[in-house]
Amino acid sequence: MPDFHAFLTRLPHELAFSSEDPAAIVDRYYAPEIEYRNDGIALDRQRLIDHTGPARKNARELEIQVHETLLDGDRAAARYTMTVLTRKGQALQIEAYLFAQFAADGRVLRVDSITRTASA
Numbered sequence: 001m002p003d004f005h006a007f008l009t010r011l012p013h014e015l016a017f018s019s020e021d022p023a024a025i026v027d028r029y030y031a032p033e034i035e036y037r038n039d040g041i042a043l044d045r046q047r048l049i050d051h052t053g054p055a056r057k058n059a060r061e062l063e064i065q066v067h068e069t070l071l072d073g074d075r076a077a078a079r080y081t082m083t084v085l086t087r088k089g090q091a092l093q094i095e096a097y098l099f100a101q102f103a104a105d106g107r108v109l110r111v112d113s114i115t116r117t118a119s120a
């Protein structure tokens with residue numbers, strides 16, 4: 001099972017740039033009953049898979065800088081920055097604060113995150 005750092009750094013790369021089936025990628029990192037809330041918007045497994053299409057279409061480069069993580073039992077928190085360069089040449093920098101809970105098998109069961117777009 002991928003570790004928390006891999007969840008933060010490898011998962012976005014796999015979803016955006018891999019030719020692997022998005023469902024297989026999502027299932028590797030997330031428990032089937034995933035509850036993902038980002039900026040108040042609830043995403044389930046299917047919505048996470050569906051988000052892969054636009055990411056694969058629009059992202060040209062992706063860099064993730066993890067600033068802080070905290071692990072405690074089945075809970076984790078992180079503060080990180082994601083910088084995306086789109087195929088149209090636009091640079092987006094997103095600051096994220098993420099709180100996660102893990103299922104018994106180590107995959108992510110629940111996420112609550114807040115983000116803000118910063119200057120790139």
